[in-house]
Amino acid sequence: MELFNFAFGPYPQRLNIYLAEKRPKDVAVTIYEAPDKFAGVPPPEVKTLTPMGSLPILRDADGTVIGQSLAILEYIEDRVPEPDMRGNTPAERAQVRQFMHMFDEALTFFALWARHGSRLGHGVVRSSREVAEICAGRYFARLREIDRMMTGSLFLAGERVTIADCVAIATLQYANDFYAVPIPPGCIDLQQWFDRFSLRPSATRPPYPEEQRAKAYGLMEQTEIFA
Template structure:
């Protein structure tokens, strides 16, 4: 199997954090630089692998490519069930998937805020403060739902699951790359974020410095503090 990925994007990072928690042999990592124009990707190969032109992409070498991060996690979990990162009962798996859905929705809304509101994306997405603010508001509401639902210490209960990898990939990215902290009225999520940050499998990704300089400070740039 081959995993095409780049190390710092929030969707690629889901898989990277997940792999850090597993010991999976026989998975070749192909690091792809992340320019903004897919036509610059090496010989257009990623276009052929994934019509959405997005990363990550898993080549199972048994059929179609998998071009959605959550589908990749579930596929790997089926092949490599130990340690268990999805849950051993139907109820536990449903809880993991519910948390994944909450943070996947949050990621889409954050994407709207960042795409339409940050200068770092202005060459690819039409800037629209109105759209950005709608994204920010919906993003914050998802976090507050998570805060209310959270029991801990991990999202789906006593042990870490792939939902924590999905959520951590987002919260770390919003915080470190765009400078968007968790809302002050989400203390349980803050404790969870501190707990996750201490894991030996989590180290700060190498964000491209020039992009980081422009991206950091999204709340100030859009005058929106969640």
């Protein structure tokens, strides 16, 4: 299997963290620092592997191509079942998927808030105070729901790391480190989990382009929306 990925960003980082935790032997990884259409990064032959043309992209030896991060995580788990990072029982797997999809929804709301409210989105999309307010509210609400679901276990879905942890840390790390949006006050279990997982080698902060980060940083102050 070949994985083409970027060095930062919440969707690429899910895969980067997952691979650092699982360490599968049969996945060759190519990482590009950042997209650069003038320099042909990523190369056209990689971008055209999927209709979306965005990374991450997985290509298997049999010709299978997958261009969606959650599907890639599930596919690698199917192809490389050990060490298991999805759960051994139907109940465990359902819990993992529940956290995965809730964080995926949260990231969608966050991305819309950032895209329509931050300086980084100016000139790219139409700024919208209404969209920013609605999506910020839903992002924080989803994190509070997740916090209420947590049981105090070492990881989100039990006593060992799963793909849910990889999706979650990539989301929260991106919001915190790139946009300076922390976990909302009162989410004690979620904050404690984030602090613990952030110390793992897999969660080392990726290299962000500082020019972009300077425009993104301080999203709450930019939009005057707070948790």
